[in-house]
Amino acid sequence: MTLGRILFIAWVGSAWLALVAAEPWPQFRGPRGDGTSMSAGLPIEWSEQRNVRWKTPIHGRAWSSPVVWGGQVWVSTATEEGDRLSAVCLDLDSGRIIHDLKLFDVEAPQFAHRFNTYASPTPVIEEGRVYITFGSPGTACLDTATGRVLWGRRDFVCNHFRGAGSSPILDGDLLIMNFDGSDHQFVVALDKRTGQTAWRRERSIDFRDLDSTGKPELEGDLRKAFGTCHAAVLDGRATLLSQGAKAVYAYDPANGQELWRVEERTSHSASTRPVVGLGLVFVATGWSTGQVLAIRPGKPGEVLDANADADPGTALQVLWRAKRNVPKKPSLLLLDDLLYGIDDSGVATCWEALTGKAIWNERVGGNYSASVLGAERRIYCFSEEGKTTVLEAGRTYRKLAENLLADGFMASPAVAGKALIVRTKTAVYRIESMP
Numbered sequence: 001m002t003l004g005r006i007l008f009i010a011w012v013g014s015a016w017l018a019l020v021a022a023e024p025w026p027q028f029r030g031p032r033g034d035g036t037s038m039s040a041g042l043p044i045e046w047s048e049q050r051n052v053r054w055k056t057p058i059h060g061r062a063w064s065s066p067v068v069w070g071g072q073v074w075v076s077t078a079t080e081e082g083d084r085l086s087a088v089c090l091d092l093d094s095g096r097i098i099h100d101l102k103l104f105d106v107e108a109p110q111f112a113h114r115f116n117t118y119a120s121p122t123p124v125i126e127e128g129r130v131y132i133t134f135g136s137p138g139t140a141c142l143d144t145a146t147g148r149v150l151w152g153r154r155d156f157v158c159n160h161f162r163g164a165g166s167s168p169i170l171d172g173d174l175l176i177m178n179f180d181g182s183d184h185q186f187v188v189a190l191d192k193r194t195g196q197t198a199w200r201r202e203r204s205i206d207f208r209d210l211d212s213t214g215k216p217e218l219e220g221d222l223r224k225a226f227g228t229c230h231a232a233v234l235d236g237r238a239t240l241l242s243q244g245a246k247a248v249y250a251y252d253p254a255n256g257q258e259l260w261r262v263e264e265r266t267s268h269s270a271s272t273r274p275v276v277g278l279g280l281v282f283v284a285t286g287w288s289t290g291q292v293l294a295i296r297p298g299k300p301g302e303v304l305d306a307n308a309d310a311d312p313g314t315a316l317q318v319l320w321r322a323k324r325n326v327p328k329k330p331s332l333l334l335l336d337d338l339l340y341g342i343d344d345s346g347v348a349t350c351w352e353a354l355t356g357k358a359i360w361n362e363r364v365g366g367n368y369s370a371s372v373l374g375a376e377r378r379i380y381c382f383s384e385e386g387k388t389t390v391l392e393a394g395r396t397y398r399k400l401a402e403n404l405l406a407d408g409f410m411a412s413p414a415v416a417g418k419a420l421i422v423r424t425k426t427a428v429y430r431i432e433s434m435p
Helices: 003-021 216-223
Strands: 052-057 067-069 072-078 084-091 097-105 124-126 129-133 139-143 149-153 169-171 174-180 185-191 197-202 230-234 237-244 247-251 258-263 275-277 280-284 292-296 302-305 317-322 333-335 338-342 347-352 358-363 373-375 378-382 387-392 399-404 414-416 419-423 427-431
Touching (some): 067 414, 072 129, 084 129, 097 139, 097 149, 124 169, 139 174, 185 237, 275 333, 333 373
Parallel strands (some): 258 302
Antiparallel strands (some): 052 427, 067 072, 072 084, 139 149, 174 185, 185 197, 230 237, 237 247, 280 292, 292 317, 333 338, 338 347, 378 387
16 A cells, blocks of 8 residues: 555544534434434543533523533523523533523423423524424524523424423524424424414314313323424435424425324323434324334325224334333433433333344433433443443443432433533533543
């Protein structure tokens, strides 16, 4: 091999490493929306006294996850009562607060369950702009350099019933959000430049089998969902996947036309983000009799009952379903041909992604709301008690490390180069291996 060839390969390698190190974390679950990171050199062990580069307390009470772009970390927050809604920007290098911006005053906040907060949706960020929503109380687009509000919307009517939880995503020039309340259930796409509505699509499921026991709190829950959309290309077609109450929907992201849906009427309050790979869509369906479904995408107009035993003769199929140790709040993780999840009570499972066969099923311990992170053939699990368990990805269960911080995790992690950016109930941390 010539010296020139060696130097070229070295340059390509260094350029790739620089690209990976600079990979932003722009939305809930990262650049691909699936909880995976291409970064190398992430820490495995830490504590309050070790490998913490900085820790910055954040006022208020909020479960939104951090997003990272261009040397900034953004989170949303709110007062415990929900009457003031804010955005906070931190310097990635130092943890110093750059912007602390009150975005909305709310005269009469809706009810939010104690397990939720008034700032649970995660922002989405791109070059020069960050988009922050609190659900129906307000959505705003900010200039990331100045903190100036470029546009805002406060006109979406939706009773979130237990509080908002769905995070926005960007797809081209569209900002797309789920609104699944006890009164209205729809998906809306806004022109990200102006905030004007590009399209709005009402959920098509009829809720015909709602429990009519005279308990309005139950009927409200059965209409509710907290999930986040996911944009993907399925069978060569741009597709918006959106999980509502009792159904998983596929839409045309350009106009909101429904392409197909899988109905799962025994579950409700879906809270995760779909994961796509190996030609399949993987979802956790929510509360009651929640399941993990592996869905083979269908053709326009097809509708499928997820629990039907007979082959309906459609392209749309549930390839497999799992009912044991199903996550209700933490999203799933797909690495190669294995699907991983941790349920809310701390049992981790590894399934064969194409068959649904459980490879291992182990109790990690703790309670979980944050979604798992996959990086460097490792799986990071962040508990509500502040424990992070690091597992080795693969067909054999192996625990690599167990770490504890002073407060618990409700937010999902972000990655910035060789650092983890994590939010506990009271602070944001930058964690990385330090000499």
